[in-house]
Amino acid sequence: MIKLYGYPPSHATRRAALIFKELGLPYELVKVDMTTEAHKAAPYLAQQPFGQVPYIDDDGLVLFESRAIARYLVAKYARPEHKALMPTPAGDLERFARFEQAVSVEMSNFDVYMGALSWEVIFKRYTGVMTDEAIVTDLLQTLNSKLDAYEVLLAKNRYLAGDEVTLADLFHLPFGNTLGSMGYDLLTTSSRPNVSRWWKDISSRPAWQAVKENA
Structure with missing residues (x-):
């Protein structure tokens, strides 16, 4: 095992x-x-x-x-x-390219900002350092703008790389869940219906529910 x-x-x-x-x-x-x-x-x-x-x-x-x-x-x-x-170039080159694009989007336009936001809102508490609210405001503004771009992508396809779920979608789940637990509705707001639909879809998967709180 x-x-x-x-x-x-x-x-x-x-x-x-x-x-x-x-x-x-x-x-x-x-x-x-x-x-x-x-x-x-x-x-x-x-x-x-x-x-x-x-x-x-x-x-x-x-x-x-x-x-x-x-x-x-x-x-x-x-x-x-x-x-x-995980599409492969041998299987379908276009799907592979869309997948690689989506993986890059998650790393560059979501993970990096969510890591910083989690540090400010959650992890600083454990080190006895005060949250910098100005940084939080800036990060939330940035994430909102990034998710506006997600809305454009998800208006065209069910998932980020096409009409089938890929690792690129699933990679969002841990930090996306934390975003909601911090009290921010960026993934569920009615102003981004396609993002909301996508998030409800991937976050309801049984595999995620099994590790949502702990691995």
Whole structure:
């Protein structure tokens, strides 16, 4: 069984766990307690030199970075009904290109701003540092503008890369869920009906519901 080394509440750990669930692939979660700096200890750094979670051990193959893990799992373990999660150039070059575009959109136009917003609103509390409300306001304005562009894309297709769900859509789930838990309705506002429809669709998937709170 593949071992997933991670901190159950972490966004990246849940992103990887989500793909295990999507594929119906069993895994053993090896908990890494980030509250005690276990991810910075020498044994952990020997496997993940950046001191981040998660990483996997698949019969000796050690791999880190949640999106790389997701791609690997689909490439190796996906059954025919899961192949749409990650289009390939050999299968359909245009679908592959749209998929790569969508993956880039998530990284460049969503993840980076959500990471900063989560730091300001949530994680600063644990370090005893005050939230900078000016930064929060700026980040929310930026995210609103980015999601306006999402609305344009999703008016044309059901999902970001076409009419079938892909990893690019699923990668949004951990931070998208946190956005709602922080009290911001950017993904569900009636002013962006296509984004709202898309978010309701992907966030209701059984695989996400299984790891929504913890991997």
